[in-house]
Amino acid sequence: MNKNQPLIxxxxxxxxxGLAAPLIAQAAETFAQNWPNFRGPVFNGTSATANPxxxxxxxxxxxxxxxxxxxxxxxxxxxxxxxxxxLAAIPSQASDARPAAEARSRxxxxxxxxxxxxxxxxxxxFVTLCYDRQSGAExxxxxxxxxxxxxxxxxxHGFASASPCTDGNFVWSHFGSRGLYCYDMDGxxxxxxxxxxxxxxxxxxxxxxxxLLHGDTIVVPWDHEGQSFVIALDAATGExxxxxxxxxxxxxxTPVVVEDDGxxxxxxxxxxxxxxxxxxxxEELWHSSxxxxxxxxxxxxxxDTVILASARQGFFVSAMRVSGSGDLNARDGVVWSSxxxxxxxxxxxxxxxxxxxxxxxxxxxxxxxAATGKPRYDPQRLDGLSAVYASPVAxxxxxxxxxxxxxxxxxxxxxxxxxxxxxxxxxxxxxTPALVDGEIFLRGKTYLYCVAEQ
Numbered sequence: 001m002n003k004n005q006p007l008i009x010x011x012x013x014x015x016x017x018g019l020a021a022p023l024i025a026q027a028a029e030t031f032a033q034n035w036p037n038f039r040g041p042v043f044n045g046t047s048a049t050a051n052p053x054x055x056x057x058x059x060x061x062x063x064x065x066x067x068x069x070x071x072x073x074x075x076x077x078x079x080x081x082x083x084x085x086x087l088a089a090i091p092s093q094a095s096d097a098r099p100a101a102e103a104r105s106r107x108x109x110x111x112x113x114x115x116x117x118x119x120x121x122x123x124x125x126f127v128t129l130c131y132d133r134q135s136g137a138e139x140x141x142x143x144x145x146x147x148x149x150x151x152x153x154x155x156x157h158g159f160a161s162a163s164p165c166t167d168g169n170f171v172w173s174h175f176g177s178r179g180l181y182c183y184d185m186d187g188x189x190x191x192x193x194x195x196x197x198x199x200x201x202x203x204x205x206x207x208x209x210x211x212l213l214h215g216d217t218i219v220v221p222w223d224h225e226g227q228s229f230v231i232a233l234d235a236a237t238g239e240x241x242x243x244x245x246x247x248x249x250x251x252x253x254t255p256v257v258v259e260d261d262g263x264x265x266x267x268x269x270x271x272x273x274x275x276x277x278x279x280x281x282x283e284e285l286w287h288s289s290x291x292x293x294x295x296x297x298x299x300x301x302x303x304d305t306v307i308l309a310s311a312r313q314g315f316f317v318s319a320m321r322v323s324g325s326g327d328l329n330a331r332d333g334v335v336w337s338s339x340x341x342x343x344x345x346x347x348x349x350x351x352x353x354x355x356x357x358x359x360x361x362x363x364x365x366x367x368x369x370a371a372t373g374k375p376r377y378d379p380q381r382l383d384g385l386s387a388v389y390a391s392p393v394a395x396x397x398x399x400x401x402x403x404x405x406x407x408x409x410x411x412x413x414x415x416x417x418x419x420x421x422x423x424x425x426x427x428x429x430x431x432t433p434a435l436v437d438g439e440i441f442l443r444g445k446t447y448l449y450c451v452a453e454q
Contacts, residue, residue: 030168035079035434035441038163038210039391043256044300045349050395050435054410056423056451063439063450064136070127071158074208074389076432077441077448080166082133083185084434084450086443087173089159090125092146123148124159126175130187133439136450140187145178150198153206156389157430161208163254165218170235172218176207180220182238191238196231199224202250202294212266214257217241217279219266221255223248230255230268232282242282248272254298254347258306258322265322267306269295274308276322288320288328290337297343297357298391300350302370305335307348311360315342319373336373341366347432349392349399351413356399358388363403367417380417382409389430402429406444425449 032041032048039045053061070090077086125146130139153159162174170190173181179194199207201224212219218235222228228246233239246268253269257279264279271294273287295310302319309317317338324333343357350356355370363385367376385403392401398420399411406425412418427444434441440451 033436034081034166034168035077035436036167037078037165037213038076038254039298039347039432040393040435043298044351045347045391045393045432046351047393047395047435049437051438052395052398052400052435052440053438053451053453054398054421056408056425056440058424058426061451061454062425063452063454065447065449066131066136066138067446068129068443068448070125071160071445073428073430073443073445074157074161075443076163076390077434077443078164078166079133079434079436079441080168080185083139084131084133084441084448085164085166085171086129086131086448087160087162087164087175088127088129089175090127091122092125126160126178128164128171128173128181128183128187130171130185131448133450136448142181142183142187142189144173144175144181144192145194147178150177151200151206152204154204157206157208159206161206163210163432165211165213167213167235172211172213172235174211174220180211180218180233180238182235190236193233193238196220196222197226200226205250205294208252208296210254212255212257214264214266214279219255219257219279221253221268223251223253223270225250230266230277230282232266232279244277244282244284246270246275249294251294252296253308256299256301256306258301260304260322267299267301267308267322269297269299269308269310271295271310274299274306274318274320276306276320276324286320286324286326286328286333288318288334290316290318290329292316292342296345298347300348300355300370302350302353302355305370307350307355307370309342309348309357311342311344315339317342317357317373319370335371338373341379345389347391349394351394351399354413354415356392356394358392358401361387361389363388365401365411365417367415376415377417382419384422385409391432393433393435395435400433400435400440402433402442404428404430 070088075087182190209221231243248270266277292310292314293312299308319335344360410421431443442449
C-alpha cells in the first residue's frame with residue numbers, strides 16, 4: 001500500500017478504535033481552508049475562511065503574476081497549502097505532424113451543428129504545473145502525454161479545460177481523451193488511466209468536464225457524441241469501481257456529491273436527464289427531465305435539494321430533491337423550476353440561501369431565493385463587464401464576478417444589489433477564481449495572478 005494513500009483510508013481504519021472523529025474534523029477544517037477543486041471546498045463557489053481583498057489592478061495589490069505556457073484558459077487554479085496547480089496544453093511546432101493532423105481535420109468536419117474548426121497541426125503536450133504560492137515560482141511541471149489531438153476544440157478555450165483536484169496528498173489531472181493522471185504533491189506520477197477512449201464532442205467544441213473527488217473515490221464524467229458514461233475509480237490506485245453507460249449527448253457539467261441519510265449520491269447533469277446515482281454502487285436512484293441543449297453550468301446543493309441549470313436553446317433551472325426516487329417529475333421530486341432565465345457557461349453560486357447566476361454568459365446578474373426560486377432582487381446589468389465565462393465566487397460577505405475582459409465586479413453578498421468595487425487586470429480571464437485566506441488566484445490567458453492586500 002502506498003504510504004501516501006488518501007487520508008480517508010486512514011480514517012476508515014481508525015473508526016474501530018474510536019480515533020477517527022477528531023481527525024475527520026481536522027481534515028474537514030483543512031479542506032475548508034484550501035481551494036482543492038473547481039468551485040471550491042464545498043463545490044458551490046464559496047469559502048467560509050477566505051477574506052479576499054476589495055480592490056486590485058495591475059499596479060495595486062498584485063502580490064505576483066507568472067506567465068503561463070501554452071493554453072488552458074478555462075482550467076481553473078486550485079490551491080493547497082503553499083502550492084497552486086493549473087493545467088495547460090502546450091503545442092509544439094513539429095513539421096511532421098501536418099499530414100496526420102490534416103487527415104483528422106478532414107474526417108472531423110460536418111456532423112451536428114455544421115462545420116467544425118480544424119485540428120491543430122502540431123503535437124501538444126498535456127501538462128500539470130505546480131507553483132509556489134508565496135512567490136509564483138514554478139516548482140515542477142509534469143507532461144502526461146504529448147500527442148496530436150484527434151479533434152478540434154472551441155476557439156474560446158484550449159485542450160486543457162478541466163480543472164485538477166487534490167486532497168493534499170495527491171493531485172488528479174484530467175485531460176479528457178488523453179486520460180486521467182494522479183501525481184503526488186512533488187510531481188511524481190502515481191498512476192494513470194488513458195484507456196477511456198476518445199471523445200467526439202458536438203461540433204468539435206472540445207472537452208472540459210472536471211473530475212470529482214469524494215473521499216476515496218474519483219468520478220470522471222464522459223458525455224459525448226459516442227457512447228457516454230460516468231465512471232468511478234479508486235482514487236489511490238485508479239482501478240475501476242463501477243461504470244454506468246448513459247444515453248446522453250455532449251455536455252460539460254461537472255457533477256457534485258450530496259450526502260443524504262448516510263448515503264452519498266452522485267448528481268450528474270445532462271441534456272436529456274439530470275440523474276442521481278448511488279456513489280458506492282453506481283445504481284441510478286432518480287432522474288429528472290426538462291433541461292435544454294448542451295448543458296455546461298455545474299450544480300449547487302441547498303439543503304436536501306440540488307439546483308441545476310442549462311441555457312442553450314431556451315432556459316431551465318430546476319431544484320430537485322436528492323432523496324427522491326425514480327422519475328422526480330412524476331413524483332413531486334421537483335421543488336421548483338423556471339424557464340425564465342438560466343446560466344450557460346458560468347456555474348451557479350450558492351451563498352447562504354441565495355443562488356446567484358448570470359443570464360446565459362452575459363453580464364446580467366440574477367439573485368434568487370434558493371428555497372423557492374423567487375428573485376431576491378431584479379436582474380442587474382453589471383456595467384463595465386462584457387461576457388462572463390468564469391463562475392461567480394463568494395467569501396466574507398462579498399460576491400466576485402470576473403468578466404472575460406479582466407474586469408471584476410465586487411458586490412455585497414446580500415438581499416439587495418450593491419456594487420462595492422470594480423477592478424481590472426490586463427488579461428482575458430475565463431477561469432473561475434480561487435479564494436484562499438486573504439488571496440485571490442486568477443488564471444488568465446497569459447498570466448497566473450495572486451492578488452492580496454499589499
